[in-house]
Amino acid sequence: MVFGQQFQRKSSKLSSETGGFRRHGANEYQANFSESEREVLINLSEQLIELLAERVDQSHDDPLAAMVGITVHDSPPEDEVLLRLLPNAYADEQASSEFRRYTESTLREKKRAHAMALRSNIINAGESAIDLDHDGAMAWLGGLNDIRLALGVRLKIEDNSQEHLELLKPDDPLRAVYAVYTWLGWLQESLIQALMDDVSEG
Numbered sequence: 001m002v003f004g005q006q007f008q009r010k011s012s013k014l015s016s017e018t019g020g021f022r023r024h025g026a027n028e029y030q031a032n033f034s035e036s037e038r039e040v041l042i043n044l045s046e047q048l049i050e051l052l053a054e055r056v057d058q059s060h061d062d063p064l065a066a067m068v069g070i071t072v073h074d075s076p077p078e079d080e081v082l083l084r085l086l087p088n089a090y091a092d093e094q095a096s097s098e099f100r101r102y103t104e105s106t107l108r109e110k111k112r113a114h115a116m117a118l119r120s121n122i123i124n125a126g127e128s129a130i131d132l133d134h135d136g137a138m139a140w141l142g143g144l145n146d147i148r149l150a151l152g153v154r155l156k157i158e159d160n161s162q163e164h165l166e167l168l169k170p171d172d173p174l175r176a177v178y179a180v181y182t183w184l185g186w187l188q189e190s191l192i193q194a195l196m197d198d199v200s201e202g
Helices: 035-053 063-067 080-085 093-125 134-155 162-166 173-201
Strands: 028-031 130-133
Touching (some): 035 080, 035 093, 093 134, 130 134
Antiparallel strands (some): 028 130
């Protein structure tokens, strides 16, 4: 699958006018989203869930290993987006493979849980504001970060400068992806700021 498709029309309707996340009482955070914004977030969350599911162990010869989270995968993912989300821990191939066997399953499930929380929060809230406690806010922070990492691979963000991406032609499909990427960065920053308000007032 190609992560981050289908945003040519919706990306133009993303904005910072809703104000992003803000504190709402003690250790609670709230945000309002337009219909287009909700659709984009749900779509990207579902894409991320589907992508991470490609690495789920379909069979495991050792039930105990499966129970404690040891995966059968000891090689890095071939998909470049998955590789960004589940990177090698070490330069040494053998050490990285061994580390992956013991850690990838837990990391993968954590990332899927964050994406599923983001999706369910939006769906359950409907047109109402989304209210999060501290744990929910941290899940959103992780989910938004993973979505931006995935979109960053699509945009080749390490090779293309911000100036280059901002000058993409209106009909370039990557222009819509970059608009979503930028909006998600603003949304993530608003949540970080709301969380920092707790620290500064604590």
